[in-house]
Amino acid sequence: MQRNLFLGVEAIGQAAIDAGISGVYAYPGTPSTEITEYIQNSKTAKAKNIHRAWSANEKTAMESALGMSYAGKRTMTCMKHVGLNVAADVFMNAAITGINGGMVVTVADDPSQHSSQNEQDSRFYGKFAMIPVMEPSNQQEAYNMTYEAFEFSEKTGLPVMLRITTRLAHSRSGVIQKQMIDENQLKLPENLMQFMLLPAFGRQYYQNLLDKQDWLLTLSEESKFNKYFEGKDKSLGIVCCGIAFNYLMENYSDGNCPYPIVKINQYPAPEKWIKKLENECDELLVIEEGYPLIEELLTDYFGKGKKVCGRLSGALPRKGELNPDHVAKALGKDNSVTIEIPGLIANRPPSLCAGCGHQETYFALNKVLEEFGDGRVFSDIGCYTLGALPPYNTINTCVDMGASITMAKGAADAGLAPVFAVIGDSTFTHSGITGLLDCVNENTNINILIVDNETVAMTGGQDSSAKGKIENICEGVGVQPEHIRLYVPLKKNHDQIIQIINDEIQFEGVSVIIGRRECVQRLSKIKKMNK
Amino acid sequence: MKTDIILAGVGGQGILSIAATLGAAALNENLHLKQAETHGMSQRGGAVVSHLRIADFPIWSDLIPFGSADLILSVEPMESLRYLPYLSSSGSLVTNTTEFKNITNYPKLEKTFQLLSSKLKIIKIDADKIAHEVGNPRASNMVMLGAASSFIDIDDEIILKGIETIFKSKGDKIVKLNIAAFEAGREFSSIQKK
Ligand SMILES: Cc1ncc(C[n+]2csc(CCOP(=O)(O)OP(=O)(O)O)c2C)c(N)n1
Ligand code: SF4
Numbered sequence: 001m002q003r004n005l006f007l008g009v010e011a012i013g014q015a016a017i018d019a020g021i022s023g024v025y026a027y028p029g030t031p032s033t034e035i036t037e038y039i040q041n042s043k044t045a046k047a048k049n050i051h052r053a054w055s056a057n058e059k060t061a062m063e064s065a066l067g068m069s070y071a072g073k074r075t076m077t078c079m080k081h082v083g084l085n086v087a088a089d090v091f092m093n094a095a096i097t098g099i100n101g102g103m104v105v106t107v108a109d110d111p112s113q114h115s116s117q118n119e120q121d122s123r124f125y126g127k128f129a130m131i132p133v134m135e136p137s138n139q140q141e142a143y144n145m146t147y148e149a150f151e152f153s154e155k156t157g158l159p160v161m162l163r164i165t166t167r168l169a170h171s172r173s174g175v176i177q178k179q180m181i182d183e184n185q186l187k188l189p190e191n192l193m194q195f196m197l198l199p200a201f202g203r204q205y206y207q208n209l210l211d212k213q214d215w216l217l218t219l220s221e222e223s224k225f226n227k228y229f230e231g232k233d234k235s236l237g238i239v240c241c242g243i244a245f246n247y248l249m250e251n252y253s254d255g256n257c258p259y260p261i262v263k264i265n266q267y268p269a270p271e272k273w274i275k276k277l278e279n280e281c282d283e284l285l286v287i288e289e290g291y292p293l294i295e296e297l298l299t300d301y302f303g304k305g306k307k308v309c310g311r312l313s314g315a316l317p318r319k320g321e322l323n324p325d326h327v328a329k330a331l332g333k334d335n336s337v338t339i340e341i342p343g344l345i346a347n348r349p350p351s352l353c354a355g356c357g358h359q360e361t362y363f364a365l366n367k368v369l370e371e372f373g374d375g376r377v378f379s380d381i382g383c384y385t386l387g388a389l390p391p392y393n394t395i396n397t398c399v400d401m402g403a404s405i406t407m408a409k410g411a412a413d414a415g416l417a418p419v420f421a422v423i424g425d426s427t428f429t430h431s432g433i434t435g436l437l438d439c440v441n442e443n444t445n446i447n448i449l450i451v452d453n454e455t456v457a458m459t460g461g462q463d464s465s466a467k468g469k470i471e472n473i474c475e476g477v478g479v480q481p482e483h484i485r486l487y488v489p490l491k492k493n494h495d496q497i498i499q500i501i502n503d504e505i506q507f508e509g510v511s512v513i514i515g516r517r518e519c520v521q522r523l524s525k526i527k528k529m530n531k
Numbered sequence: 532m533k534t535d536i537i538l539a540g541v542g543g544q545g546i547l548s549i550a551a552t553l554g555a556a557a558l559n560e561n562l563h564l565k566q567a568e569t570h571g572m573s574q575r576g577g578a579v580v581s582h583l584r585i586a587d588f589p590i591w592s593d594l595i596p597f598g599s600a601d602l603i604l605s606v607e608p609m610e611s612l613r614y615l616p617y618l619s620s621s622g623s624l625v626t627n628t629t630e631f632k633n634i635t636n637y638p639k640l641e642k643t644f645q646l647l648s649s650k651l652k653i654i655k656i657d658a659d660k661i662a663h664e665v666g667n668p669r670a671s672n673m674v675m676l677g678a679a680s681s682f683i684d685i686d687d688e689i690i691l692k693g694i695e696t697i698f699k700s701k702g703d704k705i706v707k708l709n710i711a712a713f714e715a716g717r718e719f720s721s722i723q724k725k
Contacts, residue, residue, distance in 0.1 A: 005566075115572035167567060169570075170567060170570045171566060172565065246591040246592045246593065249591040255589075323592075324594060325597050338598055339615040339616060339618055339650070346634055348541065351633060353576070460570075
């Protein structure tokens with residue numbers, strides 16, 4: 001059998017194609033981005049004309065996926081963990097409507113926050129929505145589970161969450177593919193009111209979801225993805241979720257762990273196996289990548305049950321990504337380090353590329369701020385967030401996509417003047433437009449700098465939904481045309497940029513100042529591709 | 532057979548071409564492989580690392596445990612020191628000597644390397660210079676791979692086949708230049724070791 005070296009994310013992309021999807025809907029976000037990129041670059045996907053263009057944000061992506069499912073076809077939507085917050089409304093309600101064509105929601109969590117604002121654990125969302133969650137532990141499982149998740153979704157009538165974390169997403173291994181399944185035919189839902197959540201319908205559908213829960217548990221207990229491994233030494237029983245299983249097994253060179261293990265790859269958690277483990281063993285250790293979801297479930301509130309160890313008990317770190325060494329420690333193994341990191345090693349924080357236009361925006365804005373003092377620049381998420389660090393130290397906030405404009409608005413409402421919002425083109429089209437409308441409707445005294453590098457740079461240079469339309473969008477939303485200003489973020493324009501910003505500070509109302517120059521990385525990427 | 536390698540560098544230096552070459556070599560040989568990469572934020576000039584594990588038996592963890600890497604292969608000297616806890620007591624360190632200074636507090640490293648050389652096998656190589664001499668300044672990573680090849684438990688011939696696989700699409704000339712770079716690195720290293 002031919003093996004392909006696939007990143008976890010690539011395995012998922014290929015499996016989705018092989019499982020017969022008719023569309024992937026996504027907004028970029030590390031570590032989920034390359035799933036969609038893989039499908040975009042796939043010749044098969046192109047030949048079959050699978051939908052694969054980027055969506056404006058995660059909510060529009062998931063809603064489009066649900067629409068494709070409505071039409072009877074298989075579809076996947078992908079996002080990073082915080083993207084699921086944006087799509088949470090449709091996500092929670094899609095659990096109630098259920099699906100028609102198989103629908104998989106792939107969410108990539110980022111424990112240790114390698115590239116994220118937080119490390120929230122999407123399994124909680126899965127539990128919250130009461131839908132099945134699959135959590136592979138390696139690349140081949142990622143392929144197999146994705147491949148089967150669509151059928152499982154159709155069988156249960158529910159969207160299925162596929163949850164991965166950064167390490168699996170961005171690690172490569174040999175993967176064997178399965179046969180390609182044909183796409184579904186166009187087919188409307190049998191009940192044309194299935195997706196109608198008027199309360200009278202919604203109540204009934206919610207009841208249906210509740211009624212499915214026992215069945216979902218049985219399916220989990222019978223799933224080939226969940227396993228019970230016998231072990232001779234019953235002093236400890238181990239529950240491993242997803243990739244944590246590898247970190248456990250790494251500690252037993254011959255692959256023979258002496259303790260009984262429940263390996264969880266599918267939720268709801270397989271109660272039968274966990275109860276058997278509890279019954280047989282003196283103590284339990286729960287190893288999970290993310291928040292202590294299972295540990296909390298098993299830990300007895302009144303402290304009367306058997307001892308349960310894990311992230312909550314302190315046996316494992318409370319936060320951050322796990323590794324074999326954390327698990328070794330929890331197992332009481334000696335893994336002291338022989339060579340320490342020399343103390344003189346300096347940190348190397350990420351920084352803006354040489355020649356990046358964002359720098360010029362910040363140098364100019366800093367000059368303007370000299371007059372007014374710091375603490376008034378609300379910003380957002382993207383490469384330009386690096387403007388929080390030296391040598392710029394310009395921006396003060398980065399919370400969630402789009403929050404620059406709306407937080408600046410709130411501060412302006414509170415009386416802070418002048419206030420600035422700095423937002424990227426993709427962030428603006430993701431979640432900035434509605435905030436701008438709020439500002440226009442109330443004639444907020446705000447200066448919005450849209451730093452338009454014509455791409456989604458932070459995540460590797462994907463196509464931005466702005467597509468050169470930012471002025472039109474702003475005008476359409478109601479910004480006065482004379483207060484939509486343009487500059488080119490180049491060193492030679494330093495004085496001009498300062499002048500424009502100062503002019504707009506004078507205006508009491510909504511000003512949008514657009515700095516447009518293509519990201520230099522994107523430029524060289526395009527040059528390379530055209531070679 | 533098992534080789535655990537920490538590949539280190541700074542975002543943008545292209546350590547993944549080394550990983551891809553070894554990956555192709557391992558796949559050709561039907562070996563097991565896991566290779567964890569750094570994507571995302573750190574690629575903007577931050578520290579990047581790849582854990583590359585090759586074995587003739589199934590590999591569990593995508594991450595190398597502390598104290599068990601056979602080799603640290605770094606395309607930047609300070610970065611070679613950042614991952615020392617991963618190195619096994621019998622492991623080796625091969626590093627490029629060209630410093631990548633995108634920070635203001637870049638330390639002086641000489642003494643540290645001197646101290647370490649009593650405990651470890653260390654090979655320092657000016658890969659950029661050698662790549663230049665070979666006539667392919669962009670192949671310094673293949674010079675590095677050549678310099679490290681004797682510490683990797685895969686035959687050179689197989690690695691060379693990996694280089695071919697990876698650069699094939701760019702034409703014969705590029706394949707040859709990269710092979711020359713690999714060989715120059717190997718040559719340098721074998722003289723150093725004597
Ligand atoms: C809800 C959400 N989705 C996705 C991301 C990942 N992400 C971080 S920045 C960014 C896009 C930035 O693009 P842009 O605003 O154009 O700024 P640039 O990086 O190009 O400067 C994305 C997609 C996120 N942090 N949150
Ligand atoms: S990738 Fe583009 S936007 Fe990001 S720092 Fe580099 S040049 Fe600037």
